[in-house]
Amino acid sequence: MKIAVICANGKAGRLIVKEAADRGLDVTAVAREENRTAARNVLQKDLFELTAADLAGYDVVIDAFGTWAEETLPQHSTSLKHLCDILSGTQTRLLVVGGAGSLYVNPEHTACVADGPDFPDAFKPLAAAMAKALGELRQRKDVRWTYVSPAGDFQAEGERTGKYILGGEELTLNARGESVISYADYAIAMIDEAVKGRHIQQRISVVAE
Numbered sequence: 160m161k162i163a164v165i166c167a168n169g170k171a172g173r174l175i176v177k178e179a180a181d182r183g184l185d186v187t188a189v190a191r192e193e194n195r196t197a198a199r200n201v202l203q204k205d206l207f208e209l210t211a212a213d214l215a216g217y218d219v220v221i222d223a224f225g226t227w228a229e230e231t232l233p234q235h236s237t238s239l240k241h242l243c244d245i246l247s248g249t250q251t252r253l254l255v256v257g258g259a260g261s262l263y264v265n266p267e268h269t270a271c272v273a274d275g276p277d278f279p280d281a282f283k284p285l286a287a288a289m290a291k292a293l294g295e296l297r298q299r300k301d302v303r304w305t306y307v308s309p310a311g312d313f314q315a316e317g318e319r320t321g322k323y324i325l326g327g328e329e330l331t332l333n334a335r336g337e338s339v340i341s342y343a344d345y346a347i348a349m350i351d352e353a354v355k356g357r358h359i360q361q362r363i364s365v366v367a368e
Contacts, residue, residue: 162353163214164221165189165206165242167196170315171256172223174346182350187217206238211245219353220246221254232288239292247301252356254349257308259338260286261293262330262364272311272330293362300360307349308364310340317341317367323348326364333366340367 164176167188176196179186188198191205202213206224214220224238239255246253260273260282272278273286293306311330323344324333332338340348348365352358 160219160354161185161187161217162219162221162350163187163189163202163217164196164198164223165209166223166225167198168192168194169223169225171225171342171345172196172221174342175221175223175256175349178343178346178350179353182354184350184354189213207241209241209245211249214245214251215249217251219252219254219356221256221349221353223256225256227285229284232284235288235292236295239296243296243299243302243304246303247299250303252353252359253302253304254353255296255304255306256349257293257306257362258286258289259308259311259313259330259364261290262308262311263328264330266329268328303359305352305356305358305360306362307345307352308362309345310364310366311338312340313345314339314341317343319343319347320367321347322368323365324368326366328362328364331364331366333368338366340365 166172167176168190173196176198180197186198187200188196189202194201262272264270
């Protein structure tokens with residue numbers, strides 16, 4: 160299996176690359192700058208300059224793009240559209256590192272985490288931008304995508320426990336009533352999905368046990 164991880168030098172990207180490499184998978188790090196990951200194969204190129212030829216031959220492309228500055232928030236949509244356009248009509252699967260703000264908190268799927276009174280105002284623009292990108296992704300019937308939302312508390316420095324609970328469109332709590340997962344355990348879930356490919360054109364979510 161050949162996997163490409165885009166924006167591989169980021170915190171999530173590096174751990175996803177490491178998880179793939181530790182399992183002996185053929186993983187390529189795609190990044191604008193010099194490789195800072197465990198990958199032996201490297202494509203040094205900006206996401207927006209990638210072409211269909213660059214990603215040809217990969218079984219899975221993992222999009223670990225992230226941006227938080229207000230002026231760059233629209234890139235959540237434009238970057239995902241670019242990747243969808245160059246993967247359109249191919250068998251290559253696109254797995255997306257998503258957000259938790261768009262997870263539903265009711266069975267009717269009319270209210271999201273970001274709509275709650277306790278959701279921090281500082282994160283609302285980011286959550287809105289990522290939710291917009293997800294909405295646009297749902298319209299792409301020409302791409303074999305999977306959107307992977309983390310738990311509400313997504314911990315960059317959290318420990319790798321090797322265990323997680325797989326959820327769907329709704330916010331899932333563990334036995335302790337928590338919505339939390341480390342980047343390392345999220346990486347496990349991401350590579351599990353890359354290998355198994357059970358949720359084509361679906362959004363899934365993960366939370367620590």
